[in-house]
Amino acid sequence: MENMNEEQLLELARKFSFQSRMDKNTITGPIFVRGRGSTVEDINGKQYLDFNSGQMCGALGHNHPKIIQAIQESCETLIHSHMSMFNDREIILASRLADIAPPGLNKSMFLTSGSDSNEAAMLIAKRYTGGYEVASPIVSFHGLSDATRAVTFSGWHESYGPYAPGNYPILAPYEYRCSFCQDKGGCDYTCLNTSFDLLDAQADRPMAGIITEPLFSAGGVIDPPDGWLKELQSKCHDRGMLLILDEAQTGLAKLGDMWGAEHHGVIPDIFTISKHFGGGIAISAVITTEDIESRVSEGGFVLGHSHSNDPLPCNAAIASIDIILEQGLVDVAKRIGSYWRNHLETLRSRYEIIGDIRGRGLLQGIELVKDRNSKEPNHDSGREIARMCLENGLIFSSRRGGSVFRFVPPFTTTEDQLDRAAEILDQAFATVG
Ligand SMILES: Cc1ncc(COP(=O)(O)O)c(C=O)c1O
Structure with missing residues (x-):
């Protein structure tokens, strides 16, 4: 062989x-x-x-040599651990993440893939708001698990249904091809106003939230125009919905800010990270506020998978935060x-x-x-x-x-x-x- x-x-x-x-x-x-x-x-x-x-x-x-070193350290200490009991690596990682997260977002849960972090974020929003519906722009990609494929509209969506009810597309801020603002010299949020008219007409309110990337990667590297994300957030909050940002491809320094949404001056209610978070090792995280975390936890929210908080991926993620900060x-x-x-x-x-x-x-x-x-x-x-x-x-x-x-x-x-x-x-x- x-x-x-x-x-x-x-x-x-x-x-x-x-x-x-x-x-x-x-x-x-x-x-x-x-x-x-x-x-x-x-x-x-x-x-x-x-x-x-x-x-x-x-x-x-x-x-990366520091990731290799972190993996080796875990191989000599603890690779895998009890899902319902703490290990030191996951606690240290949560505190390190709180140091670099946007203000007010300091409660983390660790998972394995981008898909399961987004599923978790949507579940948290559902438990917090009492709603079950989630919308996402038509150029979005949030994963290929059943729940995330249901809000992935840039492709790979058709012929896998029926999905659970309550997943809606909204129009995308694709300025280069937007039929609303081609002749207007810029986005005037007609796409958002129209989308919310449709959501308001259809939804069993309150909806749980909107999930979106701050810059749409798989959908075609589409950067929302200035102000779009802020306007989206304000429309969500007016309706008691949460804004979930999927920072899988945009967070952790990749766009020249620590978080993709920083460029738009937006702090989400919940955000998710994955991709280079583990420096090549599979790990993802959902990060939210103390208020949201305590409200859903007190309501009996349970979520976890066998490898959710394993020390090895957590140690790789600690090393990746070190690399990001130390190497600027x-x-x-x-x-x-x-x-x-x-x-x-x-x-x-x-x-x-x-x-x-x-x-x-x-x-x-x-x-x-x-x-x-x-x-x-x-x-x-x-x-x-x-x-x-x-x-x-x-x-x-x-x-x-x-x-x-x-x-x-x-x-x-x-x-x-x-x-x-x-x-x-x-x-x-x-x-x-
Ligand atoms: C923005 C975004 N979210 C979620 C995912 C899904 O991540 P995973 O493949 O780890 O489930 C991807 C994957 O490319 C992604 O680009």
């Missing part, structure tokens, strides 16, 4: 691997075997720049982000098919169009360019059917690596046209 080559492994995958991948249902290489910092290597020894940070969970850099990753994200933005702007000045550039810090994207006036999405060129880039050693993900490229370079990415990635893109754009 050891020392198998790529073809032998793919043959095994064809026989034994369940094909349930989100964006890929073919059994082809590359097959990755190691990684360090911003690069990964496949079984044939070929190196790639990983501008997807693994599945965004490796944003601190693959196999908020500023690193700003620096890498603005360097990369210059490259994207240069590409746009050269290639007419780049219609829009969006995002901040380590989460930026470009949208490809057939021409800049019609803005018709250019899926075919997108797919071809992405294929060529992968062949030439650059990994990123394609969204919206291939017309949006999402770039998530790790915090470890150097200017040379950013230059190299831009060269690979430039070559592919020049070839495809």
Whole structure:
């Protein structure tokens, strides 16, 4: 079994691997075997720049030495622990998280995936408000468990139902393609007003809340216009609903602020984190206020899974907070982000098919169009360019059917690596046209 080559492994995958991948249902290489910092290597020894940070969970850099050390410490002390009794790592992690969380949010619960943290957040909102309904923008992605898929509207939603009742889509603040504000020179919240008219007409009020990303990642790197998130929060609070922010892809320094919502001056009622929180180890968290935590706990709220508060992932998350603070990753994200933005702007000045550039810090994207006036999405060129880039050693993900490229370079990415990635893109754009 050891020392198998790529073809032998793919043959095994064809026989034994369940094909349930989100964006890929073919059994082809590359097959990755190691990684360090911003690069990964496949079984044939070929190196790639990983501008997807693994599945965004490796944003601190693959196999960060401090994460390795934290894992080793737990291997020598305690890997797994009783779910209903405390261990020291989870308590220390909760207190470290309270230090960096937005003001007033200081109660944490730990789970394993982004999906289960969002499920927990929605359950908390339901218990707190007494409502059962939740809405989310149509470009949202909150996970593929049953409850989170029900409020994931950017794809992967259809044909898995029926879902539990009470999940509604609202319009998205997708300014580049918004039919309400195209001619108005900016968002005037018609999308939100219309959405809330519909929710008010339909809901068994009070609704539990709205769940949203502060910047929509899987939906196409869509950054809400200034004021949108604040307006959303105020509409929620007017109706006794909670605002849940899913900071899986936007939190922990990634956008050049500690939290994605900081840019919009919004402090949510509940927020969730996952992805690079464990530096590559699976761990997520739900964080809320003392008032919400005490009210739902006193009401007998119970939630936990066998691995919820395991010391090993908690210790990795403590190390990841150390890395973020000690290495000043908020500023690193700003620096890498603005360097990369210059490259994207240069590409746009050269290639007419780049219609829009969006995002901040380590989460930026470009949208490809057939021409800049019609803005018709250019899926075919997108797919071809992405294929060529992968062949030439650059990994990123394609969204919206291939017309949006999402770039998530790790915090470890150097200017040379950013230059190299831009060269690979430039070559592919020049070839495809
Ligand atoms: C914003 C957001 N929330 C939740 C999730 C789901 O996380 P997980 O795949 O860990 O369940 C993702 C995954 O990509 C995500 O991007």
